[in-house]
Amino acid sequence: MLALLCTRIGTPDDLVLTELPDPIPGPGEVCIKAHSVSLNFFDTLIIANKYQVKPALPFSPGAEFAGVVESVGQGVTACKPGDRVMAYCRFGAAREKVVLREGQVITMPERLDFDRAAGLCVTYGTSYYALKDRAGLQPAETLAVLGAAGGVGIAAVEIGKLMGARVIACASSDDKLAFARERGAHEGVNYATGDLKAELRRLTGGKGVNVIYDPIGGEQGEGALRAMDWAGRYLVIGFAAGEMPKLPLNLILLRNYDVLGVYWGAWAERNPAAHRENLRQILTWVAQGKLKPHVQAIYPLEQAAAALKAISARQVMGKINLRP
Numbered sequence: 358m359l360a361l362l363c364t365r366i367g368t369p370d371d372l373v374l375t376e377l378p379d380p381i382p383g384p385g386e387v388c389i390k391a392h393s394v395s396l397n398f399f400d401t402l403i404i405a406n407k408y409q410v411k412p413a414l415p416f417s418p419g420a421e422f423a424g425v426v427e428s429v430g431q432g433v434t435a436c437k438p439g440d441r442v443m444a445y446c447r448f449g450a451a452r453e454k455v456v457l458r459e460g461q462v463i464t465m466p467e468r469l470d471f472d473r474a475a476g477l478c479v480t481y482g483t484s485y486y487a488l489k490d491r492a493g494l495q496p497a498e499t500l501a502v503l504g505a506a507g508g509v510g511i512a513a514v515e516i517g518k519l520m521g522a523r524v525i526a527c528a529s530s531d532d533k534l535a536f537a538r539e540r541g542a543h544e545g546v547n548y549a550t551g552d553l554k555a556e557l558r559r560l561t562g563g564k565g566v567n568v569i570y571d572p573i574g575g576e577q578g579e580g581a582l583r584a585m586d587w588a589g590r591y592l593v594i595g596f597a598a599g600e601m602p603k604l605p606l607n608l609i610l611l612r613n614y615d616v617l618g619v620y621w622g623a624w625a626e627r628n629p630a631a632h633r634e635n636l637r638q639i640l641t642w643v644a645q646g647k648l649k650p651h652v653q654a655i656y657p658l659e660q661a662a663a664a665l666k667a668i669s670a671r672q673v674m675g676k677i678n679l680r681p
């Protein structure tokens with residue numbers, strides 16, 4: 358089988374495409390023929406050794422995918438050859454065949470295609486967990502989503518709308534804001550041309566927003582925090598801008614704020630039943646047409662470097678996938 362491998366820490370151009378022996382599933386394991394692998398921003402970090410997950414070399418990037426079960430090891434009961442499945446695996450998916458523990462595999466709903474299924478676990482899983490389980494977002498609250506057209510961002514826009522919130526999309530271009538509006542955002546703030554804090558305050562009649570969803574950090578973080586209402590909740594999702602904002606603790610005290618860390622992958626591993634229940638809800642919403650996962654482009658495995666560079670260059674709305 359063909360595998361995209363990170364054999365040395367570096368850039369997307371250092372990844373190599375290699376022929377490896379077909380894997381054989383051991384007891385309790387499943388071998389899946391990958392049809393679509395969805396990339397995330399953290400794939401650009403993991404190959405540079407800048408992510409919290411640090412796999413031993415060589416490894417394949419790619420944390421989520423969808424495909425067909427090819428063979429199963431001894432004792433597997435959750436699925437059988439021919440089943441259409443999707444999975445989250447932290448890394449290791451950018452290859453033609455992937456072996457996982459049976460507990461990691463989720464049966465795909467009938468009408469969902471491989472490309473959209475591939476990118477559902479991480480982005481929608483993170484955003485639903487953050488908004489429901491961490492922030493306790495309530496109907497009629499105001500939610501501001503930074504990086505609103507990106508993978509986790511657009512998932513937060515869609516889920517926030519479904520949960521009944523008033524969603525303000527915040528992004529670096531009017532095209533990205535239009536994309537977020539098409540998917541349910543009520544308003545938009547372009548933080549490349551305007552002042553995020555002032556705009557969020559203006560759009561809330563001076564009150565401020567109830568919940569901030571922040572996957573970018575950087576210079577926008579403090580402005581977003583300062584635009585929260587009394588008892589606002591600030592969701593720390595990631596630092597795509599590269600810098601970790603240093604939030605003023607005095608404001609957190611004076612305004613009764615909660616700053617909430619969100620590490621969805623670790624939570625999902627520690628709480629498999631709750632994670633599956635969240636995914637079940639997400640898949641139900643997708644089946645009902647209430648969530649519309651968007652795949653902007655699909656690259657062949659040999660063009661993975663171009664796909665990862667598009668993510669780093671902020672060119673992606675929704676998701677980018679690889680076709681092994």
Ligand SMILES: NC(=O)c1ccc[n+]([C@@H]2O[C@H](COP(=O)([O-])OP(=O)(O)OC[C@H]3O[C@@H](n4cnc5c(N)ncnc54)[C@H](OP(=O)(O)O)[C@@H]3O)[C@@H](O)[C@H]2O)c1
Binds near residue numbers: 505673
């Ligand atoms: N906490 C968790 O459990 C969890 C789970 C999944 C992902 N994450 C994190 O969430 C963040 C976003 O992930 P994603 O896969 O959704 O990424 P993505 O699709 O690439 O979206 C990231 C967004 O960040 C904005 N951005 C601002 N500065 C940027 C820069 N210098 N380079 C690239 N993007 C920049 C861009 O929007 P604008 O151009 O509009 O600013 C972009 O749309 C990452 O930091 C990732 O590690 C965390």
